[in-house]
Amino acid sequence: MSERIISCSAAIAEALTEEMSRDDRIFVIGEDLVYHGGIFGQFKGLPEKFPGRIIDTPISETCIVGSGLGAALTGMRPLVDLHFADFTTCAMDEIANQSAKIRYMFGGQVKIPLVIWAPDGAGLGAAAHHSQSLESWFIHTPGLKVVVPSEPADVKGLLTAALRDDDPVIFFQHKKLFAKEGPVPEGEYVIPLGKAAVKRSGGDVTILTYGSGFYLSTEAMKELSGMGIEAELIDLRTLKPLDFETIAESLKKTYRAVVVHEACLTGGFGAELVARISSELFDYLDAPVLRVAAKDVPIPFSPPLEKFVLPSVEDIVKAARQVTYR
Template sequence: MRKLTMAEALREALIEEMTRDPRVFLIGEDLRSGVPFGITKGLAEQFGEDRVLDTPISEAAVIGASLGAAITGMRPVADMHFADFVTCAMDEVVNQIAKVRYMFGGQVDVPMVLRMPTGSVKGAAAHHSQSLEAWFVHIPGLRVVFPSTPADAKGLIKTCIRGLDPVLFFEHKRLYKMSGEVPEEEFLIPLGRADVKREGSDVTVIATGWMVHLALEAADRLSQDGISAEVVDPRCLAPLDKETVFSSVRKTNRVVIVEEAAKTGAFGAQVAAWIAEEVFDHLDAPVCRVAARDVPIPFSPPMEEHVLPQVGDIVAAIRKVLRQ
């Protein structure tokens, strides 16, 4: 099986879907030049400028135009450049694309994908490094997807583009250059289906995005001491595949939840609540959470590393729940 980076896998998915369906188009800032991650570079020459639309710097306009196109039969893929910038369009996301179908009594669909480059990269600082997934998991009517591998990214975004729902598709910036095996043949990954990245029996580690890879590294380290950690990647945060999560908890009886977002009010807190509600009797220790400190992401790389979860933090959390 060939290997692609996540950026290459996403680009391939966009090309395939634009080739397959003339209703699919891209909209956002600097798409024709490919800035800042190169995924859309050259697509205007391949598909024409009417299907790769460069816009003024207005996230509200990008999402508002995408909504109008979606409810009239098109399939827009909107690009936020950085997920942080969606704050400039919260009315369009929260009060419009999430609610249109409900407010029109199911008479319209909203088949649009909002690509959200998320998370930290060294030195990107407070305005370009946030992890805001939990905000949108809280909003009924939105699908929230967060792949951790090139294959997952390709299979999931193709499913999202073909669907009928508005999707916030989070792409961790540190993963764009990470390579992995991607099938050459056509494939789709259904939404709401988690993936067990590593089987284990002593503890369940639920991790998202870039944190999946840190969790796998932590599991490798602990295996040298005879500790067997199971790593579960939700892939889709809304809807969450609760049954895969609960099944793992019933097997291991201990849980560590790892995410890059600031800890207070993060997605992991909701997962911990569901576990407490549904499978509490299977827990041999309290759920332990590993997340970023509740501060803005610093510009200084050493300070950034101090704020964000590291492999050592995950190892320590696993050892803690195993002692309880």
């Protein structure tokens, strides 16, 4: 399979083009899609290729998600675009009470092939209502699969898998990643949901991360390498279902771990990972597992404030040195 260097946005459009050509039940619904190509331009070209299947809506998040769900229950395979993950709050009933529960509470009568696309993350000076990382809320809601990709190839492979999945998938892509470029396979490319990737091997400490944390961690690992600390980097990619096997395999080699995520610390996914590691892998640990995360405040606007609140490369380096006692 040949690869080219393309952006995350191009990877999204490519996955959708391939899947929509393959399956005419797939459609995309949300605000600012047809003329604008999506608020981040990620759907450019699709309205022309698939007339009538890229559907503009009013500003009406409740009904955007609800209409995706209703269509999924009646034979279609929609992707709903929420503009910003922050706006999941306006459709919380449709996501958490309806999409997540309908299959279960009706005794498994129906499939729900629904992808909820929710760009998340800070770092753009977008302030408290356009910068959150909310994956924990949805991980804590049984019935939803939660995907947080980092690199363009992951975006393509995971989006393809999500579109083929018969359960509701909430797809958080950091909005700073839309322009990120990287090698992406041409043609059909599927990354199964629930499979983490070991993106760099190392024997001294395991860094568990996802989404934007992947890029911070990659930077940190370069610094750590200069200090003689070789980190193993696991990009979790899907948080629910979680690939704990890959985590365990790595920890049985490194005996140390640092969790990195952009979401705020308290009640974040890091807490779940640390709890699980301590209960299942305690005997393998040579140090407490540390978390690197945003501080527990809403995301502030002014650049020095925002930078202070978000996790940094230095935070990761510090944590990795602490757990390796170096």
